[in-house]
Amino acid sequence: MILRVRDLRVAFPAGTAVDGIGFDLDRGRTLGVVGESGSGKSVSSLAIMGLHREAAVSGSIVFDGEELVGAPASRLRELRGRRIAMIFQDPLSSLHPFYTVGEQIAEAYRLHLRVSRRVARERAVEMLAEVGIPEPRRRAGEHPHRFSGGMRQRVMIAMALSCEPDLLIADEPTTALDVTVQAQILELIRRIQRDRGIAVMMITHDLGVVARVADEVLVMYGGRTVEHAPVREIFRAPRHPYTQGLLASAPRLPAGGAGDSPDPAAGSVAAGGSPDPVAGGVAGPVVKGRLRAIPGSPPSLLAPPPGCRFHPRCARYAAAPDDACVTEAPELRELRELCVLGEVGEVHAGRALRLVGAEGPPAGPVHRTACHLAETRGGSR
């Protein structure tokens, strides 16, 4: 186990952005973290990197046996870039405009591995070649604005992987890219992960991305986990009304468009990642367009709704209001046993179930969700 997060909370002066999330991540595995903007997914990843400067981080982040919450800043700096690497959404603004890509890749390598300028430079060229940039030696001497969007993200990946990290956090790595390029970048990340056996935390709002690369999915809403399950489960049988809403609002292609996908549901979402090439280039509006199927807007950090944060937008709550939804925050519960037992009544009562909270999940991914009104059987789809 390379990363073990428990009850992670990140509080800013303005409000709490992440309110108790937890997950495990093994080497060679990919965790997809899904949510709208403001759901706390990026904040969580920055907390793991130790990059929050004005926030209070509590809970536990154990990286390769080492507790990172409360660790000295100097130790976090040593780990950053060396063992935990990160790539970001917009590769152009994430690369310094004044330095060549070669310099930017070599910079971290030189610092962490204490090698000469020449060796670091060679390493940069090598990494550029590995991420599939043609003529890497020449391109290493060019500045980021000379690269296309996809090539820039390849540069970012080369930079992140130059020190052979154990964990790669990818924060919406394909959002700012053209659809065709998105697939290439995802393929690249998957290939490198297989070759090197690193753990990947893939943060995205795009279920298509999740379907392609993730082994497990964590769905976040309002700073909390609402559903956590193996990827197949999420697409086959989403339990949380929010997850169901996300899936329902994602556009689909006509049948046959997803022939090569292992899972029909996942495939349709993946292939339907964006039917409109224009809209695919600018990700923001697309998300809104998709999520318009879920009424209302994401909760405010400053004044989150009481109880279940999703209840103001929840169709299930609207259909059958339950006081618990307004008064109590639902716990993240494992649903596997329920499926075995099939006791529908108990699920609706909710409280008799074994709770899987701060203690963490048992070995192996299970399907957990946080909803007072969670269904037991396959989702509404």
Added chain:
Amino acid sequence: MTRYLLRRLAAVAGVLLVICAVTFAVFYVLPSDPAAHACGKTCTPEQVTLVRAQMGLDRPVYEQFGGYVTGIFTGRVLGDGPTALECSVPCFGYSYQNALPVWDLLTDRLPVSVSLALGAAALWLAGGLAVGLVAALRRGTALDRSLMAATLASASAPVYFTAMMLLLILVQRLEWLPYPDYRPISEGPAAWAGNLLLPWMTLASLYAAMYARLTRASMIETMAEPYIRTARAKGLYERTVVTKHGLRSALTPIVTIFGMDLGGLLAGAVITEHVFGLPGVGQLTYDAIFKADQPVVLGVTLLAAFFITLANLGVDLVYAVIDPRVRYA
């Protein structure tokens, strides 16, 4: 690059020509009789006519202008007969009141103004950048707020006020500094700098305050850029993040302002030179304006415009060095 430079130089020449024309038109068209001023109060009308002929004022404006511009490159002879004046290259006209060619006056006074401008610029850049950087990195703290309050006060004080206060305190009360009395650098750098320190501080206190505010704003904006987050994510030392990744970008807008400010000051800080009685181009301008010494005013205007356009060119070139995006454009 060479082509770009040539094109820019041509543009500079064009701008200077237009400024020259406008200045010429304004001073020679407006109802003021330079000849009468040049001749002096005791002149008879006949003498004024003679002076007017010698200054070329009896000819059409465009002809005067043509003569002026060609004189810069070829030199010229003003007037004719026994009173003709030889004005050698570069001829920017002749100051009858000083009985010297304008060029000689300018070159005589220029070292003072350049010394003043460069020394002050060094002081205000160092001070302004340091204060701005510290304030940006300690943003929101009491230190930040007091530094910003101090710069606001410093930037709001009129130059003559600052000058008198510094004089009162540093020269009269504490007697740490001599009363400014320009010494050329050839008399020794200590005497030169010692005498210019007060004017330098006066100018620098105004500009340093503005630069501190600019640096702070620019630095805060830069440090919020995604590439700064990338630099941190790479595990770089915070010092490296701030200097190599942050400051370098934050300084680019300041280069522009610095170029404009320095260009404007090289041809004389009129008020500062006036207050301290420094014999620079600014003081020359002040005197020439009140004596209606048009050739000198015209020459100073051109010199100042030359410095400003040159500074702008310099800024663009520096930009191309700093920012590769400009280089390829």
Added chain:
Amino acid sequence: MTTAAPREAAAGIAAPAVRGRSPGRIAYERLRRDPAALLGLAIVTVFVVTALAAPLLTGLNGWRPETFDKTAIDQALGGVPKGDFGGIGAEHWLGVEPGNGRDVFSRIVYGARVSLLIAVAATAVTVLAGTAVGLVAGYLGGRVDTVLSRIMDLVMSFPSLIFMLALLSIAPGTDRVLLLVLIMSMFSWPYVGRIVRGQTLSVRHREFVDAARVNGAMGPHILLREILPNIAAPILVYTTLAIPANIGTEAALSFLGVGVRPPTPSWGQMIDNGLLWYQVAPAYFMIPCVCLFLTVLAFTLLGDALRDALDPKGGGR
């Protein structure tokens, strides 16, 4: 996309009105809680009221700004004010002018009038001219933009102080105030023009402008009703910060002797005069300096606060 575009555009048409109020509201709330802004506003109010009420105030102390009071100065000592601190007392609240005994308070009060009038008028002319040129250049683009931008670059290359000095020293005309306003604006409008041009360029292809065009709106209508309200914030901020700059410029020009002519009082002129006397009557030099300093400081505080308040990224600066 085909269905979304008109909808967004339609939303955009209504946007200026809706948006125009809500960020304004936010800014107002931020300003109200900003002590620096309130301090600036208080000082500005004091000086503006003083300037407006100048005749009333001089009626109270009984001294016209031009009236000599030979009894208040020591003729034997070359006109040094009698009494401490430049003759400050019940009769002359801020002392008297050395040499002729004119009342400093009355001159400051009337000087505030001149300073503020010139600064505000020059700022108004600058902003109007700059906005007009910037809007046209940014909106029309092409050759018009090229020509106007060149002209702006050219004007900005003029050594403005030297030029202003020279022009003011030889310019005829009896109305010095008007002359100062025009000459000061002449060199500052391109700075506004550049800002406005840039802003116009950035909004002229936004959906609400296209929508207005599709709906048959004409150029002037689009410029004034669609574009101008959306770029008003930076213009407003520039305006607030240009006033103190112009107050400083007017004082500098008067200080150098080319501003308003005596007997009209002006702070810069008083400072210039005070410089001659500062060894024996420092108060006469200090008082107008402090007034000038406070006014410039107050307007700058206000402008800074306004800029932060209107900054959509939040006023955390």
